[in-house]
Each structure stands twice: as C-alpha cells, then as structure tokens.
Amino acid sequence: MPARRELGLHALPDLSGDLDWGQDPRLVDLVTSPEEYLRSFQPAGERxxxxxxxxYSLVPEAPRRIYKANPDAKLIFVLEAPVSRAFHAHAHNVELGVETQTSFDIALEIEPERIKAGASPFLCYATGSQYRQMIEPVDILFGQDNVLILIAEDAEREPRMTVRRIAKFLGVSPYDDLLPFVPRERQSIVSEMLARLRSRRKHPEISAQFRSAMVSEIQWMERRTGSSLDAWLKRDQE
Structure with a gap:
C-alpha cells in the first residue's frame, strides 16, 4: 500500500471544478495523473x-473506472453500522475543520443540496451509509467472489483472523505474527465529540427518519454477507 492514504485517481473526474481543494486535507493529497498514480506503487516492486x-466508495462512477483500468482487481470493504458510520464521519469532519455545520441532523438535511452543489464527497453522510447502492454495482462489475466485505467490529476484535481472511482472498501468505490493532488516538476524541454533538441536536426527527431508512441497508447487508447483524440494528437504534 502506498504511504499516501487517499490516491483517489479513479474518483477525480467526478469531483466538482468548484470544489475548494484546500478545505479538506484528504483532497489535497489526491494524485492528478495516471503517471503520478503509478509512481506511488513503485516501492512495491513485483508484490x-x-x-x-x-x-472510491463515495463516488458512484469510481468502480467503473477501476474496472476499466484493472478488471481483475479485488475490492475490500470494511464497514461499520451505517448510522454509526455517518455519525463518526460527521464528527471527524468537524474535528478536521471541514464541516462547518456542527449539528448532525442539519448536516443530513442539507446533504442533497450539498451534493447538487458539488461539495466534497466526504460530506455525504447518508449517501456514504447506503451500502447496497455502494456494493451492488461492484458485485455486478467484478463478481461477488472478488469483493470481500469485512465488519469493522469483527476486524478490530479478531485482527489475526481478519488478516488470514484478507490473505486468502488476495491469494497471499498471511502474516501470523501481526500485532493486535492499536486504537487510533483520535477515536477517543471522536467519542467525546459525538456526545457533544448529540446533546446539541436541533431536529431529532431527522435522525429518527435516518435510522429508520438505514434498517433496510442492514437487512440487505445480512443477506449479502450471510451473517447476522443484530448488533448493528441494536447500535443504530440507540
């Protein structure tokens, strides 16, 4: 994996020309040409x-571009409960200073307007939690055998098993001596911020509608993965 987290080449054509690239540090790091993209992988050699x-998960056309560039690619999604994902994304954006609307409920309410105006995809909280809309096109393009879905809580609880699953999926040898995952320092910050944001909600009915809408996403994920996600349902209804 390159040192740069967000290469984003295959999402680039869908980003609005009016987007303030300097507003979000994740966008500043994007590569802008195929040549720069390939150079990012040079240290990997033949691996x-x-x-x-x-x-890529937030830009609908990105999977098609990935497929055009490499139809044999394998895709891995690490997903958490959809409502929790949206809350965490909003809190993280507030922390980064790229989200000016500190009310999660209002941010949900104005999201459609933001999308039409060409805002950063990272501000798409509801859209980014619509897992069926995100994954079904990828399944069709690449085939389900080439799409691995991992549940974030499982990955954190059983890191070695997760690494073995990924290794088997990719056809590489697992690294059994992997150290346990170390929680990122920002997670405690996000937890504190979530508590503050929830206490300031001005339109709780928006959250209620959002929670209700996300139930169908969880049910679809259960069918897609063949696993019970009761923990997601419970967490997202709290």
Whole structure:
C-alpha cells in the first residue's frame, strides 16, 4: 500500500471544478495523473499492490473506472453500522475543520443540496451509509467472489483472523505474527465529540427518519454477507 492514504485517481473526474481543494486535507493529497498514480506503487516492486482510497466508495462512477483500468482487481470493504458510520464521519469532519455545520441532523438535511452543489464527497453522510447502492454495482462489475466485505467490529476484535481472511482472498501468505490493532488516538476524541454533538441536536426527527431508512441497508447487508447483524440494528437504534 502506498504511504499516501487517499490516491483517489479513479474518483477525480467526478469531483466538482468548484470544489475548494484546500478545505479538506484528504483532497489535497489526491494524485492528478495516471503517471503520478503509478509512481506511488513503485516501492512495491513485483508484490501485489493496493489502493486504499475510501473516496472510491463515495463516488458512484469510481468502480467503473477501476474496472476499466484493472478488471481483475479485488475490492475490500470494511464497514461499520451505517448510522454509526455517518455519525463518526460527521464528527471527524468537524474535528478536521471541514464541516462547518456542527449539528448532525442539519448536516443530513442539507446533504442533497450539498451534493447538487458539488461539495466534497466526504460530506455525504447518508449517501456514504447506503451500502447496497455502494456494493451492488461492484458485485455486478467484478463478481461477488472478488469483493470481500469485512465488519469493522469483527476486524478490530479478531485482527489475526481478519488478516488470514484478507490473505486468502488476495491469494497471499498471511502474516501470523501481526500485532493486535492499536486504537487510533483520535477515536477517543471522536467519542467525546459525538456526545457533544448529540446533546446539541436541533431536529431529532431527522435522525429518527435516518435510522429508520438505514434498517433496510442492514437487512440487505445480512443477506449479502450471510451473517447476522443484530448488533448493528441494536447500535443504530440507540
């Protein structure tokens, strides 16, 4: 994997020309040409290469461009409960200073307007939690055998098993001596911020509608993964 987290080349054509690139540090780091993109992987030599750009899951046309560039690519999604994901994304954006609307409920309410205006895809909280809309096109393009879905809580709880699953999926040897995941320092900051944001909600009915809409996403994920996600349902209804 390149040192740069968000390469984002395959999402680039869909980003608005009016977008304030300097507003979001994740956008500043995007590559702007195929040549620059390929140079990012040079240190890997002949080893398998991976692009970890989360931006691709937020831009609907990105999978088609990935397929055109490499139809044999394998895709891995690490997903958390959809309502929690949206809350965390909003809190993180507030922390970064790229989200000026500190009310999560109002941010949800104005999201459609933001999308039409060409705002950063990272401000798409509801859209980014619509997993069926995100994954079904990828399944069709690449085939389900080439799409691995990991549940974030499982990955954190059982990191070695997760690494073995990924290694098997990619056809590489697992690294059994992997150290346990170390929680990122910002997670505690996000937790504190979430508590503050929730206490300031001005339109709780928006959150209620959002929670209700996300139930169908969880049910679809259960069918897609063949796993029970009762923990997601419980967490997202709290």
């Amino acid at each position: 398998k290469r991976g692009d970890g750009s989360t931006l």
